[in-house]
Each structure stands twice: as C-alpha cells, then as structure tokens.
Amino acid sequence: MSLGSLGHDTDSALHHRGRRNHLSGLAAEAAVERVYRAAGLEPLERRWRGRSGEIDLVFLEADGTVVFVEVKTSRDFDSAMALITPKQIARLHAAGEEYVGLRPQGQLTERRFDAALVDGQGRVQIEENALLGY
Template sequence: MSLDIGYGDVGASRARRGQRNHLAGSSAEEAVERHYLEAGHVALARRWRGKGGEIDLVFGDGFGGFVFVEVKTARDFDSALARITPRQVARIHRAAEEFLADCPAGRDSDTRFDAALVDGRGRIEIMEGALLGY
C-alpha cells in the first residue's frame, strides 16, 4: 500500500525552478557579454572553470589587460549585489590567478574584477572594479 501525502511533485518543482534560474542566468550572461563587446572588449571565455572556481565572463580590455566579470541577477540591483559574498570573490580571484598563469605576463597582467548586475527588467549595471573591496 502506498500513501501519497502530496509531496510527489516537490522534486519536479525544484528541478523546474533550477532550470528556469539556469536559463535566466545564461540569458543575463549573454546580455552582459553583448554590453562588453559593444564597449570594445574582446570575449576570451565564458564560464571559465579552474581548480579555484568559475568565472562567468573573461574579456580582453583591448590594451593587454583582462576583465573578470561576475554576473548576478535579481529583482533589483541591490539584491543582485547582495548575492556576491566575500567567499565567492576570493574564489573568483583564485580562478583568475589560474587563468593568468597561461598568459604571457602571467599574474603581472593588468586586471579588473567587475560585478555585472541584471535586474528583473533586464537592465544592466556594471560596477567596474567592484570585486576588490572584500
């Protein structure tokens, strides 16, 4: 005898929510990437993963330097920014060191760490250098 207490679709609901969040994140990353490309940056990597962690977007700045971008989405910019934790910033920096290890100037390369915030209406706010203050 089986007793259905109404929780059977919880896992499916969670999976749908996870898929929706994944698609929203991918869409936000694409929009942010277009923003940087229009500003003259060169796309180098998307969701670059090293032992230290993952970097959402990596760009060349056109002058031999690199821009590492963390993309966050939420209903408003403040909520998106609040989702970036000091621990996450540390992981991004470790991953960036791994990325730079294969570059000609290595860790001596000019770098910038940006937060790209996307609100519920699809608007983008770029906070250049925001991921250094942790």
C-alpha cells in the same frame, strides 16, 4: 494524492525552478556579454572553470587588461550586488590568478574584477573594479 507522488511533485517543481534559474542565468550572461562587446572588449571565456572555481565571463580590453566578470541577477541592482559574498570574491580572485597563469604574461597580466548586475527588467549595470580582494 499519495505521499509517494507528493515527493515526485516536489522534485519536479525543484527541477523546473532549477532549469528556469539556469536559463535566466544564461540570458543574463548573454546580456552582459553584449554590453561588454559593445564597449569594444573581446570575449575570451564564458563560465571558465579552474581548480579554484568558476568565472562567469572573461574579456580582454584593447590595452591587454583581462576583465573577470561576476554576473548576478535579482529584482534590483542593490539586491544583485548584495548576493556577492566576500567568500565568492576570494574564490573569484583565486580563479583569476589561476587564469592569468595560463596567459603569456602570467602574473604580470593586468586584470580587473567587475560585477555585472542584471535587474528584474533585464537591465544591465556594470560596476568596474567592484570586486576588490579580501
């Protein structure tokens, strides 16, 4: 094997892993969406992107509360929660502020920031209000 082909194999492996992670993330988001729908929430957005960043999922509760959801996947729930950094939480809150600015009630919109954790078995655990601002 030449050194030139070694780089190509590495690029291919990284591309494959990146694609697998992307598809795994989509599957986790779909599983989380099913849980929220089953609880009676209306899906508003999937992977909403604003100037401040991306929000994985956005739902609307019957009382008008907008629920922002950060989805994390790892081998277990604790490991998934540990992946959420204070910087990500700050970015999520900034994006949430931007998003509610587009809603009819603007900044008066009730909102909640949840962590949706997916373990290696595909089980979902919702932590409501887990992502308080920093």
